[in-house]
Amino acid sequence: MTDAAAPGRAIERARRAGGARIGPDWRNIGFVLPFLVIYLALLVWPLFDGIWISLQKFDMFDGTGAYAGLANYKRLFADRIFLGAVENTALFVVMTVPAFVVIGLALALALNRPTRTAAVLRATFFATSVLSVTIVTIVWKMVFLPDRGLLTNALAVFGHEPVVFLTSPTLALPAIAIATVWWGIGLPMMLFLAALQQIPRELYEAAALDNAGRWRSFRSITLPSIRRTTMLVAVIEVVYQFQLFGQSLLLTNGGPNNASRPIVQFIYEQGFRNWDLGYAAAASEVLFGLMLIAAMAQVLVSRRRDEA
Amino acid sequence: MADIEIRGVSKRFGPVTVFDGLSLSIASGEFVVFLGPSGCGKSTLLRMIAGLESVDGGEIHIGAARVDTLPPGARQVAMVFQHYALYPHMTIFENMAFGLRNIGLKRPEIEARVLAAARTLEIEPLLQRKPGQLSGGQRQRVAIGRAIVKEPRAFLFDEPLSNLDAALRVRTRVELARLHRRLRATMIFVTHDQVEAMTLADRIVVMNEGRIEQVGTPMEIYARPATRFVARFVGAPAMTFLDVTVVGEDGGAVLRLPDGTELRTPVSPDGLPAHQPVTLGLRAEAVRVDGRGATRGTVEVVERLGDRTHLHVRLRDGSTLIAEDGGASGVAVDDQVGLRIDPASAHLFGADGLGRHAA
Numbered sequence: 029m030t031d032a033a034a035p036g037r038a039i040e041r042a043r044r045a046g047g048a049r050i051g052p053d054w055r056n057i058g059f060v061l062p063f064l065v066i067y068l069a070l071l072v073w074p075l076f077d078g079i080w081i082s083l084q085k086f087d088m089f090d091g092t093g094a095y096a097g098l099a100n101y102k103r104l105f106a107d108r109i110f111l112g113a114v115e116n117t118a119l120f121v122v123m124t125v126p127a128f129v130v131i132g133l134a135l136a137l138a139l140n141r142p143t144r145t146a147a148v149l150r151a152t153f154f155a156t157s158v159l160s161v162t163i164v165t166i167v168w169k170m171v172f173l174p175d176r177g178l179l180t181n182a183l184a185v186f187g188h189e190p191v192v193f194l195t196s197p198t199l200a201l202p203a204i205a206i207a208t209v210w211w212g213i214g215l216p217m218m219l220f221l222a223a224l225q226q227i228p229r230e231l232y233e234a235a236a237l238d239n240a241g242r243w244r245s246f247r248s249i250t251l252p253s254i255r256r257t258t259m260l261v262a263v264i265e266v267v268y269q270f271q272l273f274g275q276s277l278l279l280t281n282g283g284p285n286n287a288s289r290p291i292v293q294f295i296y297e298q299g300f301r302n303w304d305l306g307y308a309a310a311a312s313e314v315l316f317g318l319m320l321i322a323a324m325a326q327v328l329v330s331r332r333r334d335e336a
Numbered sequence: 337m338a339d340i341e342i343r344g345v346s347k348r349f350g351p352v353t354v355f356d357g358l359s360l361s362i363a364s365g366e367f368v369v370f371l372g373p374s375g376c377g378k379s380t381l382l383r384m385i386a387g388l389e390s391v392d393g394g395e396i397h398i399g400a401a402r403v404d405t406l407p408p409g410a411r412q413v414a415m416v417f418q419h420y421a422l423y424p425h426m427t428i429f430e431n432m433a434f435g436l437r438n439i440g441l442k443r444p445e446i447e448a449r450v451l452a453a454a455r456t457l458e459i460e461p462l463l464q465r466k467p468g469q470l471s472g473g474q475r476q477r478v479a480i481g482r483a484i485v486k487e488p489r490a491f492l493f494d495e496p497l498s499n500l501d502a503a504l505r506v507r508t509r510v511e512l513a514r515l516h517r518r519l520r521a522t523m524i525f526v527t528h529d530q531v532e533a534m535t536l537a538d539r540i541v542v543m544n545e546g547r548i549e550q551v552g553t554p555m556e557i558y559a560r561p562a563t564r565f566v567a568r569f570v571g572a573p574a575m576t577f578l579d580v581t582v583v584g585e586d587g588g589a590v591l592r593l594p595d596g597t598e599l600r601t602p603v604s605p606d607g608l609p610a611h612q613p614v615t616l617g618l619r620a621e622a623v624r625v626d627g628r629g630a631t632r633g634t635v636e637v638v639e640r641l642g643d644r645t646h647l648h649v650r651l652r653d654g655s656t657l658i659a660e661d662g663g664a665s666g667v668a669v670d671d672q673v674g675l676r677i678d679p680a681s682a683h684l685f686g687a688d689g690l691g692r693h694a695a
Contacts, residue, residue, distance in 0.1 A: 228419070228421065230417050230419055230421035231421055231423060233386075233388050233408070233415075233417070233421065234415070234417060234421040234422075234423070234482075235423075235434075236387070236388070236407065236408040236409060237386060237387075237388075237408045237409060237413070237414065237415050237435070238409065238434050238435030238438055238482075238486075239409030239410075239435055239438040239439050240409070240434070240435075240438050244438060248423070248426075248434070249423065252423075252425040253424070253425070255425075
């Protein structure tokens, strides 16, 4: 009997040479370490540090703080200006997020064609996104100027009295919302365009052979196919719009009579004008919680609809 | 009676003319296959019948109605797409019911039709699943089921087997043939696979560069190819061609082969110029190994297919012929063999590319 035929030899494995290996290896940590360090230092640490500051009576001048428990939070929920800011911000989100979804989708549907005009219009609608908030607010101040603004001139053509947007307690926030939607519509439009272009043309052809009209195709093919993108746009916009700041600061400065003051402006004023950092940090945590709840609620609702 | 009538249709994509005055008549209950290489226009023609491509000229009639101006849904046709085009977010039941709901059928009628089709195609257990949970073969059945429930006047298939693996393709082919027998519906099937065309079709329409090269039964297409293109495109291995000269007539054309030997064929030499080069087309089965054969050459490649063997033989003048031998052929590469050509199976092609065959 030869060696090769011996039972013991037949199952003996050759020693593995170096190269690809399967299974855990401590060296793998090296690949994720750079990300982990940045993630911990710039995200996790500030998050917990912020929570800690919000529990202190913090003096920004000498950098010292004294533990104050939930005192900042108690003060917040008794502060009419803060509660007003929460209401304004929530109202603003309710006004802008559906507008971003609906107008973004409508533009994407209208411009999802391979013509030169559509390409020019896509670029035009996206162009506003690259402007800074100062430019955007200057543009819209000129639109809303009550004596010689674009809107006043347009209304005058129809013999209508000028409407004072930015100094009206009821119209100031909608005016900021309009400017914001104009500013930020490019991103939702592009996301929807990308999603629409992923839908196979064959599906629409099959639907056409199945006697589905345009509305039916939209309801039964387009909308279900872009459900994830709709969710993405809604969550992104909720997170963005809760952070409203520059537009209201520059267009109305939170006025008139706090009618358009958002949470971030409140945080800015408490932290960087009144130097009350603990109080500002507490307001930030409330904002963080609100954003988290709103985004999670949307994810849960859409997931339930997915399963239904 | 013609069920589908295409009269002088034209189609242009920008400066490119795909069809110019193409006509075709398809009988009721017929299984017609559009066969041709990629880009020959076969899918475009199918899509024009379905209403998914506009018609730039001419008319298309289905039954008594002119349909080329009607929307796809009003043409009473159902289509099975190459990639199935199942609605990914709907269950299989909803996929099959979608078209029926859109024409306002009542729920019991829809359920009855879907269940009957599902039973026929053995997909009943899948009805509550979504397309993403199905294998390629199952999706294929659903796509066919979605067409069946509509009880259309004609079924249109756009290369429906090309995404299946080889074994499943053969099985589905047989099932389609059965389905056609049972439904007795008019079916148009687009493919570039000649085996699918030969096995399924009542009639094959061979297309090339937007033209119909030949319309005929599979055996007509195979045995009497109208053009050199059809001769080359249909049949595996492909027909081999030799440049020959007509040197006389003796009950048919007498040909001089490139190696100098002569072949007496029963093919009429009418219209072929004497002493000018013409093309002789030979299928493998028309060339047999025979030690006494006048034509001799060296075997270059031996392809064993089990029941038969194909030999690629280089003749003395350098041209190549494919010959057929038995499955247990003892011929090996580099062997010298004699070949016997069956003159009755010879096909002649003149400069016009048109085929001439034994009567």
